[in-house]
Amino acid sequence: MSATAIIVGLVVASLFDPGSGLALDDTAKVEVPENPGLVSVLLSIVPTNIFGAFAEPNLLGIIFTAIVFGIALSETTMKVMAGVLQYVPLGVFAIVAKTAGEQGMETILALGDMVLVLYLALVLHLLVYCVLMRLYGVPLRSFFREAARPC
Numbered sequence: 001m002s003a004t005a006i007i008v009g010l011v012v013a014s015l016f017d018p019g020s021g022l023a024l025d026d027t028a029k030v031e032v033p034e035n036p037g038l039v040s041v042l043l044s045i046v047p048t049n050i051f052g053a054f055a056e057p058n059l060l061g062i063i064f065t066a067i068v069f070g071i072a073l074s075e076t077t078m079k080v081m082a083g084v085l086q087y088v089p090l091g092v093f094a095i096v097a098k099t100a101g102e103q104g105m106e107t108i109l110a111l112g113d114m115v116l117v118l119y120l121a122l123v124l125h126l127l128v129y130c131v132l133m134r135l136y137g138v139p140l141r142s143f144f145r146e147a148a149r150p151c
Helices: 002-016 038-045 050-055 059-085 088-103 105-135 140-148
Strands: none
Touching: 002 038, 002 059, 038 059, 050 059, 088 105, 105 140
């Protein structure tokens, strides 16, 4: 947000040239700093030394560094998770095989019954939901078409 405010301020000041034509007293001394330019300001956001940005209070350098590290960390995390999730089905199969080997197929069949009860409850819940939508005049086809797409 600070970088955006600086950019907006520089652009507006460059377009409208505030203070031009202002008459000062002859005894007044004013030193006008040289305008560094938009490119120079944008390049100064990128710190030359990451630790230097933290040592001297360079807020824009710290924000830039945090954004870059955040993006890199996010991409790295996604790649690691994709690698781990690739082997999850093998792990689940191994757990099920171990359980069936130790406790027999009765345990697996009991779990299968529990899954069937879950699906039955979900279907029943969906039917109740559809009935309520019909009672309140919500068109089911358009509801499910819109609900299928995430926002």
